[in-house]
Amino acid sequence: MLEIKDLNVFYGAIHAIKGISLSVDEGELVSLIGANGAGKTTTLHAISGLIPSASGSITLDGADLRKTPANKIISMGLSHVPEGRHVFARMTVEENLRMGAYIIRDQKTITKNLDMVYSHFPRLKERRRQLAGTLSGGEQQMLATGRALMTDPKIILMDEPSMGLSPLLVKEIFAIIEELHKSGITILLVEQNAKMALAVADRAYVLETGKISMSGKAAQLAQDDRVRKAYLGA
Amino acid sequence: MKNNKTARGYLVNTLVIAAAFILFQMLTGIFGGEGDFKLVLVPSLWQCCYLILLAASLNLVLGFLGQLSLGHCGFMAIGAYTAALISLACERAGVFTDKAGLVYILIIFGCIIAAGLLAAVTGLLVGIPALRLKGDYLAIITLGFGMIIVNVINNLPFCGQDGLSQGSAAASLYKTGLGFGSKAKVTYLWIALVVTIVCLTLMFMFVRSKYGRAIRAIKDDEIAASASGINVSSYKVLTFTYSAFFAGVAGALYACANSSLSTSSFAFTNAGILNSTFVVVMVVLGGMGSLTGSIVAAVIMFFVNYQIANGSWVAALPPLINGIFKYPMLVYAVVLVIVIIFRPRGIFGTYEFSLVRLPEDIKKARARRAAAKAERKEAASHG
Numbered sequence: 001m002l003e004i005k006d007l008n009v010f011y012g013a014i015h016a017i018k019g020i021s022l023s024v025d026e027g028e029l030v031s032l033i034g035a036n037g038a039g040k041t042t043t044l045h046a047i048s049g050l051i052p053s054a055s056g057s058i059t060l061d062g063a064d065l066r067k068t069p070a071n072k073i074i075s076m077g078l079s080h081v082p083e084g085r086h087v088f089a090r091m092t093v094e095e096n097l098r099m100g101a102y103i104i105r106d107q108k109t110i111t112k113n114l115d116m117v118y119s120h121f122p123r124l125k126e127r128r129r130q131l132a133g134t135l136s137g138g139e140q141q142m143l144a145t146g147r148a149l150m151t152d153p154k155i156i157l158m159d160e161p162s163m164g165l166s167p168l169l170v171k172e173i174f175a176i177i178e179e180l181h182k183s184g185i186t187i188l189l190v191e192q193n194a195k196m197a198l199a200v201a202d203r204a205y206v207l208e209t210g211k212i213s214m215s216g217k218a219a220q221l222a223q224d225d226r227v228r229k230a231y232l233g234a
Numbered sequence: 235m236k237n238n239k240t241a242r243g244y245l246v247n248t249l250v251i252a253a254a255f256i257l258f259q260m261l262t263g264i265f266g267g268e269g270d271f272k273l274v275l276v277p278s279l280w281q282c283c284y285l286i287l288l289a290a291s292l293n294l295v296l297g298f299l300g301q302l303s304l305g306h307c308g309f310m311a312i313g314a315y316t317a318a319l320i321s322l323a324c325e326r327a328g329v330f331t332d333k334a335g336l337v338y339i340l341i342i343f344g345c346i347i348a349a350g351l352l353a354a355v356t357g358l359l360v361g362i363p364a365l366r367l368k369g370d371y372l373a374i375i376t377l378g379f380g381m382i383i384v385n386v387i388n389n390l391p392f393c394g395q396d397g398l399s400q401g402s403a404a405a406s407l408y409k410t411g412l413g414f415g416s417k418a419k420v421t422y423l424w425i426a427l428v429v430t431i432v433c434l435t436l437m438f439m440f441v442r443s444k445y446g447r448a449i450r451a452i453k454d455d456e457i458a459a460s461a462s463g464i465n466v467s468s469y470k471v472l473t474f475t476y477s478a479f480f481a482g483v484a485g486a487l488y489a490c491a492n493s494s495l496s497t498s499s500f501a502f503t504n505a506g507i508l509n510s511t512f513v514v515v516m517v518v519l520g521g522m523g524s525l526t527g528s529i530v531a532a533v534i535m536f537f538v539n540y541q542i543a544n545g546s547w548v549a550a551l552p553p554l555i556n557g558i559f560k561y562p563m564l565v566y567a568v569v570l571v572i573v574i575i576f577r578p579r580g581i582f583g584t585y586e587f588s589l590v591r592l593p594e595d596i597k598k599a600r601a602r603r604a605a606a607k608a609e610r611k612e613a614a615s616h617g
Contacts, residue, residue, distance in 0.1 A: 050460065074463035086458035088451055099451050102444075103463040147462065 007056035018210040029181040031197040034207035048080040077154035085140040089133030100150030138169035155186040194231035280491040283426040289516040289528040291480035297522030300453030305380025311500035313349035313485025322410035346486040353482025361474035521580030526587040
């Protein structure tokens with residue numbers, strides 16, 4: 001579904017992404033793990049068009065994403081849950097979700113997608129009149145994810161959903177990610193928490209200083225000695 | 235249903251203003267017709283009209299979009315000079331001779347619209363490069379624009395001695411057909427009111443539309459907005475352009491209400507009431523994100539400024555304090571500091587005053603206050 005070939009991204013003179021290739025098939029949950037500064041977030045930003053890429057190709061079901069502006073990419077069926085729980089703090093939960101469907105004109109579709117999101121996140125339904133800024137960290141992460149689902153996308157990119165959450169909440173968030181995956185949503189997950197990311201994923205890629213150093217079945221990678229030493233603390 | 239309510243709100247507000255206008259005409263008719271009272275009050279109303287438009291239009295950028303623009307008066311200058319030059323050209327071509335009649339009124343409205351359009355085009359040209367920047371950098375570039383535009387106008391040959399003097403020859407605007415005298419201001423007060431009401435309605439419609447929701451989302455969180463499929467940069471430029479249009483219209487009203495144009499009146503700061511800093515103060519005072527707040531703040535600031543400049547009580551103050559009032563910027567700075575300490579979100583915050591909703595809102599505010607009181611009582615009894 002999502003194909004990336006030989007992608008290069010520069011920040012000025014800094015060569016941040018050095019020719020990476022990866023793919024996500026329909027219905028898959030693929031994790032991209034790596035240390036701080038490896039280029040995980042940069043990769044996601046390049047895919048969703050928030051930053052320009054220098055060369056290579058990014059295609060979604062054959063359509064070229066590199067030539068598409070960020071605000072059009074979302075209507076092609078790719079949603080991005082940005083790092084750090086970016087929600088509209090001064091809007092209510094429901095207004096946040098409706099903003100997620102900003103590109104959809106048809107009210108019926110919006111209502112349908114809203115119900116779909118509420119069925120995934122019953123907690124958001126309870127709090128739909130509450131200002132998003134007053135939600136807890138975990139709930140804000142749910143809201144950001146729910147907002148990305150409002151366009152009923154083919155694939156969602158999730159950037160560090162565990163960031164800044166307590167271990168208990170991290171478990172909860174990952175349970176939700178697993179549940180979304182089971183309901184058939186295709187997910188590309190970027191995580192520092194390699195243990196959790198490998199536990200839920202079908203396949204995984206390891207990113208090291210802008211290059212993919214390893215890839216394969218998540219379960220196998222979790223057993224790999226190099227991965228265990230570097231990322232799993234064993 | 236919601237739309238019906240909004241439409242009713244527009245209608246009620248407009249009707250109330252129209253009724254107030256008629257009442258005003260009748261009262262001043264009773265108290266001595268074209269008497270002194272009216273001649274004093276009407277010019278103030280004109281000033282209030284263009285200040286309201288100026289503040290409300292800056293609020294779109296500063297309050298709703300959340301971008302600091304310090305050159306708003308530059309757009310007003312463009313509007314004022316455009317209106318004056320077009321009406322001058324019409325007068326020279328002999329389209330109208332005396333300041334009356336249908337043709338004359340049409341030309342005035344034409345000037346006002348043209349003023350807005352040229353300001354909007356300039357806003358677009360400035361906005362495209364400027365809005366790629368954020369925060370302080372955007373403030374600097376808009377500040378620069380405000381200063382540059384003043385110099386450009388000063389040096390344009392047709393704005394100089396041949397066209398409109400740079401302020402040395404007073405009353406030069408009279409020749410253009412704009413620059414209403416006291417009597418004309420009374421006669422054509424309705425023009426200022428109609429233009430202000432129409433422009434405010436357009437601004438209200440904008441902030442309540444899909445675009446309004448998008449720019450509020452951008453203010454809240456740019457990354458989340460772009461992740462929701464909002465084209466952040468084009469919405470920024472759109473808002474900037476829209477806002478510049480109304481600043482241009484305000485400029486045209488200014489040209490109608492004054493006897494001469496001088497670019498120094500549109501500077502970043504000056505001793506007068508009209509400068510880019512002053513407009514920012516009005517927006518902050520009224521509440522960033524409340525158009526009605528801007529209206530109230532513009533009137534308050536006009537009144538304060540009028541009192542400082544003309545109030546007899548100022549002259550009666552001891553010389554030391556009296557001296558402070560010679561520098562109005564000092565007073566506004568203090569006002570701004572007080573506002574930021576005691577009411578950081580401005581008088582209205584993001585609340586929009588509405589006659590239709592007023593009873594509901596009062597009820598809600600009472601309920602909130604009662605709840606807060608009950609909470610305090612409970613805390614005290616536990617404490």
